[in-house]
Amino acid sequence: MFTCDKARMKDKIETFAQYGDTGNGGITRYTLSPEDVQAREEFIERMEAIGAEITTDDMANIYATIPGSDPDAKRIVIASHTDSVKNGGNYDGILGVITAMEVLETVVENNISHKHPLTAMIWTNEEGSLYPPAMMASGVIFGQFDKETMLNSKNVLDETTTFREALKASDYVGEKSNRLNADDYKYMFELHIEQGPILEANEKEIGVVTCVNGMLNYRIKTYGQSDHAGTTPMEYRQDALYAAAKLIDYLHQELDKLASDLVYTTGEIKCHPNVHTVIPDHVDFSIDARHEDPAVIEQVFEVIKNMPKEIVKCKVEYEKAWGRDTVYFDKQLVEYVKESADELGISNQYINSGAGHDAQFATTMLPTTMVFVPSKDGHSHCELEHTSLEECTKGASVMLNAVLKADINN
Amino acid sequence: MFTCDKARMKDKIETFAQYGDTGNGGITRYTLSPEDVQAREEFIERMEAIGAEITTDDMANIYATIPGSDPDAKRIVIASHTDSVKNGGNYDGILGVITAMEVLETVVENNISHKHPLTAMIWTNEEGSLYPPAMMASGVIFGQFDKETMLNSKNVLDETTTFREALKASDYVGEKSNRLNADDYKYMFELHIEQGPILEANEKEIGVVTCVNGMLNYRIKTYGQSDHAGTTPMEYRQDALYAAAKLIDYLHQELDKLASDLVYTTGEIKCHPNVHTVIPDHVDFSIDARHEDPAVIEQVFEVIKNMPKEIVKCKVEYEKAWGRDTVYFDKQLVEYVKESADELGISNQYINSGAGHDAQFATTMLPTTMVFVPSKDGHSHCELEHTSLEECTKGASVMLNAVLKADINN
Numbered sequence: 001m002f003t004c005d006k007a008r009m010k011d012k013i014e015t016f017a018q019y020g021d022t023g024n025g026g027i028t029r030y031t032l033s034p035e036d037v038q039a040r041e042e043f044i045e046r047m048e049a050i051g052a053e054i055t056t057d058d059m060a061n062i063y064a065t066i067p068g069s070d071p072d073a074k075r076i077v078i079a080s081h082t083d084s085v086k087n088g089g090n091y092d093g094i095l096g097v098i099t100a101m102e103v104l105e106t107v108v109e110n111n112i113s114h115k116h117p118l119t120a121m122i123w124t125n126e127e128g129s130l131y132p133p134a135m136m137a138s139g140v141i142f143g144q145f146d147k148e149t150m151l152n153s154k155n156v157l158d159e160t161t162t163f164r165e166a167l168k169a170s171d172y173v174g175e176k177s178n179r180l181n182a183d184d185y186k187y188m189f190e191l192h193i194e195q196g197p198i199l200e201a202n203e204k205e206i207g208v209v210t211c212v213n214g215m216l217n218y219r220i221k222t223y224g225q226s227d228h229a230g231t232t233p234m235e236y237r238q239d240a241l242y243a244a245a246k247l248i249d250y251l252h253q254e255l256d257k258l259a260s261d262l263v264y265t266t267g268e269i270k271c272h273p274n275v276h277t278v279i280p281d282h283v284d285f286s287i288d289a290r291h292e293d294p295a296v297i298e299q300v301f302e303v304i305k306n307m308p309k310e311i312v313k314c315k316v317e318y319e320k321a322w323g324r325d326t327v328y329f330d331k332q333l334v335e336y337v338k339e340s341a342d343e344l345g346i347s348n349q350y351i352n353s354g355a356g357h358d359a360q361f362a363t364t365m366l367p368t369t370m371v372f373v374p375s376k377d378g379h380s381h382c383e384l385e386h387t388s389l390e391e392c393t394k395g396a397s398v399m400l401n402a403v404l405k406a407d408i409n410n
Numbered sequence: 411m412f413t414c415d416k417a418r419m420k421d422k423i424e425t426f427a428q429y430g431d432t433g434n435g436g437i438t439r440y441t442l443s444p445e446d447v448q449a450r451e452e453f454i455e456r457m458e459a460i461g462a463e464i465t466t467d468d469m470a471n472i473y474a475t476i477p478g479s480d481p482d483a484k485r486i487v488i489a490s491h492t493d494s495v496k497n498g499g500n501y502d503g504i505l506g507v508i509t510a511m512e513v514l515e516t517v518v519e520n521n522i523s524h525k526h527p528l529t530a531m532i533w534t535n536e537e538g539s540l541y542p543p544a545m546m547a548s549g550v551i552f553g554q555f556d557k558e559t560m561l562n563s564k565n566v567l568d569e570t571t572t573f574r575e576a577l578k579a580s581d582y583v584g585e586k587s588n589r590l591n592a593d594d595y596k597y598m599f600e601l602h603i604e605q606g607p608i609l610e611a612n613e614k615e616i617g618v619v620t621c622v623n624g625m626l627n628y629r630i631k632t633y634g635q636s637d638h639a640g641t642t643p644m645e646y647r648q649d650a651l652y653a654a655a656k657l658i659d660y661l662h663q664e665l666d667k668l669a670s671d672l673v674y675t676t677g678e679i680k681c682h683p684n685v686h687t688v689i690p691d692h693v694d695f696s697i698d699a700r701h702e703d704p705a706v707i708e709q710v711f712e713v714i715k716n717m718p719k720e721i722v723k724c725k726v727e728y729e730k731a732w733g734r735d736t737v738y739f740d741k742q743l744v745e746y747v748k749e750s751a752d753e754l755g756i757s758n759q760y761i762n763s764g765a766g767h768d769a770q771f772a773t774t775m776l777p778t779t780m781v782f783v784p785s786k787d788g789h790s791h792c793e794l795e796h797t798s799l800e801e802c803t804k805g806a807s808v809m810l811n812a813v814l815k816a817d818i819n820n
Binding site (some may be wrong): 032057194197198215217226227228229230231232233234236239241242244245246248249252257260261262263264265266267268269271274275276277278279280286288290321353354355356379380381382395399 | 499605607623637640642644652654656662666670673674675681685686687688689764766789793
């Protein structure tokens with residue numbers, strides 16, 4: 001068994017944490033921003049230092065490849081992203097890129113023999129923070145999103161600049177022929193923080209990810225009557241926010257009767273006209289529910305379908321926003337991860353991913369899997385994100401050995 | 411008894427409805443906008459036609475005055491506003507101005523003797539739609555608001571233009587010495603639509619307004635923990651929106667136990683980060699409660715004070731936004747309105763104003779009162795606003811006679 005280098009991991013984690021440093025322990029590093037360019041340059045410099053060949057594709061994804069012993073073997077790619085949400089942390093995405101680099105560095109440093117070329121890769125715009133949607137570049141490469149539509153995505157801050165312009169202004173646009181593809185690539189691996197509290201609660205250092213949970217996303221809408229807050233007696237009111245509040249409570253009551261590991265969230269609410277002196281006439285809120293078992297997702301839909309059609313004199317409607325079926329990772333690759341952790345003596349468990357990742361789109365093209373490391377207190381997408389150096393290094397070691405198992409056995 | 415002229419009222423209502431016509435039965439007429447200038451010019455033209463003298467003050471309020479028989483008598487002013495909310499109706503504010511014009515026109519047309527000069531007046535920016543706050547100009551004139559602060563109020567649409575600039579660009583700025591003041595003015599009257607369903611429900615044509623209800627305005631805040639919607643098991647969550655929904659329901663349950671004519675509204679809600687894939691960590695919503703009796707308002711405060719301090723693991727806080735005590739109108743003037751309606755054989759009732767009006771600030775300087783006319787279906791601040799021509803004309807007749815009673819008896 002080979003292991004990765006803690007000091008080298010520490011150096012990379014600390015170095016990348018500078019690019020977009022908020023000064024409060026986290027980073028803001030939007031895709032292709034000056035801060036992201038710093039991270040990309042650091043990646044390129046370090047990969048060139050170990051002799052990797054750098055290419056980029058038409059979505060500004062970056063590939064750093066070291067050759068294997070078999071000139072005909074396809075590449076094994078280890079990928080994640082360098083971009084973050086606003087006031088994000090130092091681990092989401094970037095730890096997967098650091099791990100990919102560490103795997104290649106360890107292979108080169110220790111002159112570890114391998115048949116397949118190994119590629120460390122950066123996916124562009126995984127977060128979609130500035131240019132929605134999330135997982136934009138992988139969505140394009142794996143045929144989930146239309147490229148033209150993506151290029152027209154507008155900067156959510158200035159509402160003017162398009163992703164096309166951001167891409168044009170960057171130095172990372174290469175040939176479409178350089179894209180990750182099934183002819184040249186054999187497997188994809190991604191390491192990511194769990195973004196939840198399960199590993200920590202179970203005192204496990206590694207999550208052997210088996211799938212990305214299926215999800216359902218609906219908008220729930222209430223319709224009342226907008227009237228003056230001071231002049232309308234209570235019995236005349238049709239208050240759409242009161243109706244929405246009652247519905248949110250109702251959904252909790254009903255959904256809590258379903259599978260205990262179902263998660264659901266009413267994260268977004270829009271209230272119209274949203275003025276303190278006016279009774280709201282329309283409220284629209286989101287419900288996001290996730291579970292591996294499609295039967296449970298179907299039960300959630302039944303709850304939504306059977307909501308009261310009218311509540312506190314307001315009409316209730318629902319509308320599907322989107323959904324996805326559970327995406328299962330490649331069984332063989334999952335077992336390579338499990339075996340590597342076991343053989344390294346690192347505590348681990350099987351786990352589902354509740355969040356979406358570029359890796360889920362990759363499954364449509366090539367065998368793919370993921371490795372999770374613990375998130376302290378379950379925090380992610382915030383400056384509190386933390387995974388200990390020990391855990392990060394163990395994650396990289398598991399990745400290294402899983403990749404080597406995939407290399408040697410195929 | 412004198413009565414006003416239905417045909418002349420019709421002509422004015424239809425004429426003013428053109429200025430800012432949305433094409434959907436309502437108007438958008440922001441203060442000092444080109445549409446408001448049309449309304450102001452119409453007012454000036456019609457008032458000059460009956461020999462009124464026009465003056466303006468430093469807040470662009472317009473005064474049109476016809477002399478009385480006593481050169482030493484103070485003026486009686488009848489005032490309201492020409493501006494509207496976005497997609498407002500043809501009655502809120504403008505009907506009070508039309509009524510003021512109609513009273514002066516009837517007096518001149520019929521050569522009705524009167525001792526006091528009579529002034530028809532337009533208050534600038536009652537709605538505060540473009541430049542908050544509402545009742546801006548009366549707030550300045552009656553010492554409720556600091557003028558400098560008001561001049562710096564920013565256009566809510568472009569977030570750049572200040573009210574100072576809007577005022578500078580208008581042709582209606584006059585001397586500060588022209589302001590409504592206690593030395594030159596004896597009484598103020600205002601006619602307004604009820605903006606609620608009470609008169610219609612009780613089949614009354616006139617509301618004899620006795621007071622503007624006291625109000626309490628608080629912000630209720632819940633604090634949870636922002637985590638990923640897909641990766642955080644339900645038992646780990648502190649969902650601030652779920653907490654807010656439960657609190658809104660709780661407030662309804664508790665407040666519904668208080669006086670049956672209490673009105674309260676949770677009209678505005680802000681949810682952070684308000685993203686469908688993130689558990690909300692902070693929600694802030696408004697509660698506005700109004701009642702004549704300060705003891706009832708105090709009971710509302712007790713309910714807020716006694717809310718659970720923690721709900722679904724989220725911390726609950728409250729903060730006073732503002733409040734006002736009940737403002738009572740002048741008893742003598744109120745009785746002039748009541749007597750006029752009775753003597754004209756127009757059905758009427760005493761009523762409280764649940765909404766705020768320029769007239770409430772005027773009470774701090776001079777005896778003031780208001781007349782309400784019915785709002786069809788209680789609608790206001792929307793294009794559905796409607797008061798029949800018959801009711802509008804009866805309202806003007808009641809105003810005329812109330813003003814003449816005030817004139818002759820004082």
